[in-house]
Amino acid sequence: MTVDPLSFRWLLPVILLASLTLVSSEKAAFTIELTTENFNQTLSGIPSSAFALIEFFAPWCPHCQRFKPQYEKVAALFNTEPRTTPDIMVFNVDCVAQGELCTRYDVKAYPAILFGPPKSFETNGQGAQKLNNANTADDVMKFINNRLGQNFVLSTDTTYGNTYNSLGEQLKPLENLTASMQVSLADVEKATVLSYEYMFSSKLLVPHNRRAFVQWTTLLANNHPVPRCRAGCRHLLSSLEEVWPERNSSGSPPPGPLPALQRWRVCGRHRTDGDWQGCKGSAPTTRGYSCGLWSLFHTLSASAEESEADAGFKWMQGVKAFVGTFFTCQVCNTHFMAMASTADAARVSTRKDAVLWMWQAHNQVNLRLAKEEAATDTGDPAFPKMQWPSPASCPPCRTTEVLHMDQASQDGADWNMDAMYEYLLWYYGEGKRPAGVALPARDPRPGPAVAVAAGHPRWGGAGQVSHVLLMAASGVGLVVCAYVWLRSMRNSLAKNKKGLLPP
Known part of the structure; x- marks a missing residue:
């Protein structure tokens, strides 16, 4: 030819x-x-x-x-x-x-x-x-x-x-860092800011999504651990009729775009161009925002009002509203909403219910992703998906010793739920450090260890x-x-x- x-x-x-x-x-x-x-x-x-x-x-x-x-x-x-x-x-x-x-x-x-x-x-x-x-x-x-x-x-x-x-293979690891034991509020705040930026830059701000937007913002206004983000969300809700009215003067929903809403900054003038802390992956395309969202969901559950009998229910409604409407990774959305539609999810009522359900759901996702990433050779090799916390991180959290973390069951048989709840409140909230849980050497970049194995190498710098x-x-x-x-x-x-x- x-x-x-x-x-x-x-x-x-x-x-x-x-x-x-x-x-x-x-x-x-x-x-x-x-x-x-x-x-x-x-x-x-x-x-x-x-x-x-x-x-x-x-x-x-x-x-x-x-x-x-x-x-x-x-x-x-x-x-x-x-x-x-x-x-x-x-x-x-x-x-x-x-x-x-x-x-x-x-x-x-x-x-x-x-x-x-x-x-x-x-x-x-x-x-x-x-x-x-x-x-x-x-x-x-x-x-x-x-x-x-x-x-x-x-x-x-x-x-x-x-x-x-x-x-x-090309870049030598510069250092071995140990995963820290408390969530990074800097990551939580950055994930919050980005969640609104992505909502504002998309075509999702349409009338039939307004209710989900209110549910998500209400959850953050009540539970967000960072005071300026919590205050910003409350201010947004009080101003919502001005920036996103349900009806305009003619009685119809306002057509998009909504410039006044899109200019809103729920956490003030927070910059999002800085590095992630605990959620920083070994490459720019790993971890980051998705890890930050997990941290945000966990902290929102741990910050719920313990005295409210339906605090967990409100948390679940807010998270489902955000993921189901505004989290636009199709496969991730489908998997999460399937978990959130189970009978176990429907029984979430109190803060304890929400904290434990969120932790179990995260471990369930990590179990699935660990298998997928092993089969497709994807994921971040420096941060393999694992069942968390490890026996070393929280000795009281397990009722039976497991040889491999991927053998931990998802039905609670291997976990001491009361100890696990106490540990999660300390890790993601303002609870006291549980007895038997030691503080490891601090990581210069503190953050969540949900999908982090201690001592894994990271690379960067001159390489x-x-x-x-x-x-x-x-x-x-x-x-x-x-x-x-x-x-x-x-x-x-x-x-x-x-x-x-x-x-």
């Missing part, structure tokens, strides 16, 4: 964009990142006969993190030579960094995947086809093959493991700088190679047309 190298001229600007993407650390190796600035230009450079596959994701979304290496497998097939027929280019969009772009394409849950010819994206993706509930590369390939009547097969020659594994420089050099090299290759092909073709090359 004769291939006309000039038919690939449109690839040069895409390759240039890809090389610039590589300069950033922790970026995908094959997937091309789109931004508000380059979106239209990049898609307009693709031939009308080609197709674009675009994933809209949020880096804080745990399912997006697990799906990333799967999506990379697809990108490795289509974004490399030789080109397929028809041609397909694989892109992604970071909805935290490119919120305006994701709003334009009506992205309400993550990950969202759109597929179609370039022209289908000209009308905000209305002409593109949407792939829902993709978990594996095979799901994506089946979707593409069905739409195009093709039989594309993923390559088995390349390793597409989690980025963290290769980075872990990360070297990695960034390496990626930058790779990006420049890719540009040069692309340019030389294109010039060579054009010269060869010109000579061939002039009869200067042998047949």
Whole structure:
């Protein structure tokens, strides 16, 4: 088959964009990142006969993190030579960094995947086809093959493991840190601020979601452990009719957007660009916001009023309102709401009920994720999912000794619930340190140990700088190679047309 190298001229600007993407650390190796600035230009450079596959994701979304290496497998097939027929280019969009772009394409849950010819994206993706509930590369390939009547097969020659594994081999751990024993309120506050920022930057502030917004904000106004966040939520509730009225002057719900509400800062002028404390992962895309939310849910339960008989019920209603309506990681949302819809969840009434249910639910999630991450080689290797607390962290919390933490049952048979409740109140609330629980050496970055194993290495510092420089050099090299290759092909073709090359 004769291939006309000039038919690939449109690839040069895409390759240039890809090389610039590589300069950033922790970026995908094959997937091309789109931004508000380059979106239209990049898609307009693709031939009308080609197709674009675009994933809209949020880096804080745990399912997006697990799906990333799967999506990379697809990108490795289509974004490399030789080109397929028809041609397909694989892109992604970071909805935290490119919120305006994701709003334009009506992205309400993550990950969202759109597929179609370039022209289908000209009308905000209305002409593109949407792939829902993709978990594996095979799901994506089946979707593409069905739409195009093709039989594309993923390559088995390349390793597409989690980025963290290769980075872990390249970067020596700088220190061994011991997980601390009390939750970081800085992480709780940051998760609170981000939860509102993500709500305000999405298309979720619609009339039928107002009740859920009020339930969540009411829970924070009553239970938040940080005084300024608690006061900010109370002020927001008292001003809600001004910033988000139920009805406007004509008697109808106000249409969006709601600029006065979106400017609100529930924790004051809190900055969110600083590092996570206890929730800081070994890579920028691990832990972070999802870990912070778990910490927030735990502290809200431990801060509930003990004297109120329905304090746990109110907590459950507020958390379900937030997760079910505003936590847009689709898979995470589905799993959590399934747990929150069980008979055990329905029996949550008191503070003790809420504190223990939240802890059991978190351990249940950790048990499931530990198996998934082991099977897919994802997750943060420095912070493996585990059943918490460990026997060493809280000796009185277990009634039987278990050899491996993943053997701990979920039905309470291995746990002393009264001791566990006392421990959780100390860890997430203002309770006293239980007898028999020792204070370990303090971590310079205090935070939750729910999914943290003591003594695991973390990397950073100079190694990360070297990695960034390496990626930058790779990006420049890719540009040069692309340019030389294109010039060579054009010269060869010109000579061939002039009869200067042998047949």
